[in-house]
Amino acid sequence: MENRIHPSILNCDISALGSEVASISSADAVHVDVMDNHFVPNLSWGLPVVESVVAGPLPVDAHLMMMDPDRWAPAYAEAGCASVTFHLEAAHAPVRLARELHRLGARACLALKPATDIAPVIDLLSEFDMILIMTVEPGFGGQPFLDNQLAKIARTRRAISEANLDVAIQVDGGISRETIERASEAGANVFVAGSAIFRSPDRAGEIAALRSLADHACGIR
Numbered sequence: 001m002e003n004r005i006h007p008s009i010l011n012c013d014i015s016a017l018g019s020e021v022a023s024i025s026s027a028d029a030v031h032v033d034v035m036d037n038h039f040v041p042n043l044s045w046g047l048p049v050v051e052s053v054v055a056g057p058l059p060v061d062a063h064l065m066m067m068d069p070d071r072w073a074p075a076y077a078e079a080g081c082a083s084v085t086f087h088l089e090a091a092h093a094p095v096r097l098a099r100e101l102h103r104l105g106a107r108a109c110l111a112l113k114p115a116t117d118i119a120p121v122i123d124l125l126s127e128f129d130m131i132l133i134m135t136v137e138p139g140f141g142g143q144p145f146l147d148n149q150l151a152k153i154a155r156t157r158r159a160i161s162e163a164n165l166d167v168a169i170q171v172d173g174g175i176s177r178e179t180i181e182r183a184s185e186a187g188a189n190v191f192v193a194g195s196a197i198f199r200s201p202d203r204a205g206e207i208a209a210l211r212s213l214a215d216h217a218c219g220i221r
């Protein structure tokens with residue numbers, strides 16, 4: 001499975017959104033964090049900002065950290081996001097919502113906070129294109145990677161292989177040159193990195209370095 005790098009623009013310079021996104025054009029998609037100050041203790045932006053990122057050069061991976069995604073997530077698919085990620089902890093009917101996102105032409109992704117077990121949703125994996133295993137508590141960029149999520153990544157990858165499914169595993173939070181190999185070895189293949197990329201003076205170089213480390217760690221050369 002191909003490794004993908006999705007820079008998070010959470011801590012980019014929003015006053016220069018166009019050139020900030022252009023600076024990561026070698027990435028596979030741009031990860032846009034939507035926070036509602038209820039599901040997480042932080043507020044970022046909503047649909048109008050996401051729509052302006054959709055108008056840019058990269059596919060948009062929308063990470064919705066919000067209550068009641070059943071009500072709000074379909075609008076992000078309608079806006080043209082390539083994938084829409086909602087949290088299991090906040091969803092009322094995750095399967096119905098995944099099917100609705102697919103009907104609207106987006107990929108559907110299910111996110112789990114660090115304390116949420118994958119076991120109760122193993123039988124639902126076939127409904128999703130991607131599972132997001134949070135490697136920090138959602139809400140803020142720049143937090144340290146939680147190694148205690150590696151076993152969950154490995155369990156999820158095993159379950160996907162055993163069911164012979166083609167489901168990506170995304171990791172988000174604390175991904176850097178120091179941590180990406182561990183996540184890749186455990187079975188992740190889509191890597192969100194915010195501060196590691198946006199704090200780098202050479203963003204294209206950082207994206208290439210992360211991709212290369214992930215490729216080597218899982219055996220792609």
Ligand SMILES: O=C(CO)[C@H](O)[C@H](O)COP(=O)(O)O
Pocket residue numbers: 008010031033063136137138139140141142143172173174175192193194195196
């Ligand atoms: O979802 C998120 C936070 O809830 C962000 O995508 C994530 O934190 C990225 O930032 P960093 O790479 O700096 O940890």
Ligand SMILES: [Fe+2]
Pocket residue numbers: 008031032033063172192
């Ligand atoms: Fe995120």
